[in-house]
Amino acid sequence: MTRRLSNSPSIILGILREAALRKAEVSGENICRGLGVSRVAVWKHIQTLRRHGYKIEAHTRRGYRLHLAPDCPSELEMTPRLQGRRLGLPFRYAAEADSTNRLLTAWAEEGAPEGAMIAADTQNGGRGRRGRKWFSPPGCNLYVSVLLRPAVPPPQVPSLALAAGLAVIRALRRVTPTLDPKLKWPNDLYLDGRKLGGILCDMRAESDHVHHVIVGIGLNVNLKKSVLPAELRETATSLRLAGRLKINRPALLVAILEELEGVYQPWCQSGLTHFLDELRACSWLQDKPVVAVLPHETLEGVVTGIAASGALLLKTASGPREIHAGDIRLV
Numbered sequence: 001m002t003r004r005l006s007n008s009p010s011i012i013l014g015i016l017r018e019a020a021l022r023k024a025e026v027s028g029e030n031i032c033r034g035l036g037v038s039r040v041a042v043w044k045h046i047q048t049l050r051r052h053g054y055k056i057e058a059h060t061r062r063g064y065r066l067h068l069a070p071d072c073p074s075e076l077e078m079t080p081r082l083q084g085r086r087l088g089l090p091f092r093y094a095a096e097a098d099s100t101n102r103l104l105t106a107w108a109e110e111g112a113p114e115g116a117m118i119a120a121d122t123q124n125g126g127r128g129r130r131g132r133k134w135f136s137p138p139g140c141n142l143y144v145s146v147l148l149r150p151a152v153p154p155p156q157v158p159s160l161a162l163a164a165g166l167a168v169i170r171a172l173r174r175v176t177p178t179l180d181p182k183l184k185w186p187n188d189l190y191l192d193g194r195k196l197g198g199i200l201c202d203m204r205a206e207s208d209h210v211h212h213v214i215v216g217i218g219l220n221v222n223l224k225k226s227v228l229p230a231e232l233r234e235t236a237t238s239l240r241l242a243g244r245l246k247i248n249r250p251a252l253l254v255a256i257l258e259e260l261e262g263v264y265q266p267w268c269q270s271g272l273t274h275f276l277d278e279l280r281a282c283s284w285l286q287d288k289p290v291v292a293v294l295p296h297e298t299l300e301g302v303v304t305g306i307a308a309s310g311a312l313l314l315k316t317a318s319g320p321r322e323i324h325a326g327d328i329r330l331v
Contacts, residue, residue, distance in 0.1 A: 008035060009045045009052075013076055016056065016066035027063035052076060071222070073119040073142065077250040087115045087146055087264070088257045094118065096138070098125035100145040101202050101216040108147050108204070108212045116147040119253065126218060134198070135232060140222040140240075142197075142249055146260065148213045150268050154205040157213055158324075159310030161187040161199045163267040164215050166275055167259035168197065169282050172239070174259075175252050179243050182284035185303075185312045185328060189219065190284045194237035196220055217256065221247050273308045280305050289331040290314070292323050299323075300331065 012031060019026045031042045046056055046064060053070030069077065075093045082088040090112070097103055097120035104118045120143045126134035136143055150157070165183045172181045182190045189197040197219035204211040220238035228236055239247050266274045280286055285303040292299040292314060301316035311322040 008037070008041075009048045010076055010079060011035060012042065012045050013049060013054070013066070014080060016064060017069075017080075020066045025059055025063040025065040030063070049076070071246070071249050072121060072139075073144070073250050073253050074121075078119065078253065081250060081254045082257075085115075085254075085257060085261070087261050088117045088254075090116050092116075092118045094120040096120065096122050096124065097143070099123055099216075100126075100143050101200060101214050104145040104147055104214050104216075105202060105204075108214065112147055114147060114149040114212075117144060117257075119144040134218050135229065135236075136218065137223065137227050140220075140224070140227070141238070142217065142219040142221055142253055142256075144253060144256075145214050145216040146257070148215060148264065150210055150213060150264075152210060152268055153208070154203070154210055156271055157201065157203050157205070157210060158186075159272050159308075160213060160215065160267060161201045162272060162279060162306065162310050163263045163275065164199045164201070164217065164260060165189060166279060166282065167263045168199070168217060168219065168256055170259040170262075171252065171255035175247065175255050176239055176243050176245075179239065181282075183279065183282050184284040185306065186310070186325075188284075191237050191239075191242050194235055196237055196239070196242075215260075219252075221249055221252060271308050272306065272310055276306060276308060285312070285328060285330075291329045291331055292321075292326050293329070294323070294326040303328075 015026055015031060015034065028039050028042050032039055050056055052074065053072060054066065055068035057065050057067055075091060078091055082091055100118045100120050107116060122138035123136035123143050126136040126143060165187060168189060169181050169183055179191060181196060184190045187199040188195060200216040202214040220236065222240045223238035225233060225241060287303060289302050299314065299316055299321060301314040303312060304315050305313045307313055307322055311324050314321045314323055
């Protein structure tokens with residue numbers, strides 16, 4: 001269930017953040033005047049913030065000072081960062097969710113506007129392509145879903161996973177410039193040959209009309225190897241494992257939203273046409289020999305690129321092929 005807070009803790013947090021930039025405290029009296037509430041009410045709101053992981057020190061004569069904010073994409077952390085954004089608002093946060101895609105699908109059916117977003121700290125029913133379970137431990141990764149209502153023909157929607165993946169790649173290169181993340185067709189994110197994350201797009205449409213698309217993003221951010229199940233320790237990674245630095249999840253999520261905004265309108269207008277060179281450059285499969293396991297056949301060939309439709313281009317012994325769906329494995 002998503003968690004809601006009153007505005008008062010958010011307002012107090014904003015006051016404390018502004019003072020923290022000046023390395024200063026804020027008196028309880030000044031907070032009381034600003035909110036028009038009693039000292040007891042301010043103290044209760046401070047306690048609420050502390051329960052949400054904020055380290056706030058209280059000095060008898062000088063007042064309150066914010067020393068540490070939690071690394072969590074909660075409403076308190078995200079809402080101030082999302083003001084003025086096209087994507088990300090309205091925003092809901094769940095400490096634990098079955099799946100952010102499922103939560104947002106229900107919200108979309110209730111009439112949520114384009115741009116609505118849900119983030120969770122952990123998922124107990126996270127999934128990837130073809131219903132595969134997505135490992136979603138708490139306190140370390142990003143699990144987020146964004147609602148889009150694109151005015152495009154339904155056959156164009158499958159390529160959105162690649163556009164969204166490119167947006168994540170761009171954001172990661174901004175936030176972690178020493179790392180070189182790659183995109184594995186059709187929707188996986190790779191780093192140093194290991195899986196870093198994935199994109200899952202759920203669509204509701206009729207034959208000629210898209211009602212909505214839920215873009216789900218799962219990204220291993222501060223995951224430690226000791227947390228990984230034994231079967232994933234040799235195939236999965238995280239930004240922290242690769243870069244040896246802890247990443248601020250709210251800041252990274254904002255960067256992803258900024259880049260998603262940048263690719264969304266061009267994708268709506270002309271699919272992947274404007275992104276083909278960039279997709280080729282960041283493709284983990286580019287120029288590699290692969291086996292393509294398709295519904296009715298298995299092919300071997302070398303990956304030569306990605307088509308504007310989102311299909312994987314393969315050079316085989318019998319000629320070029322376009323792969324629209326299937327599992328791709330390195331030879």
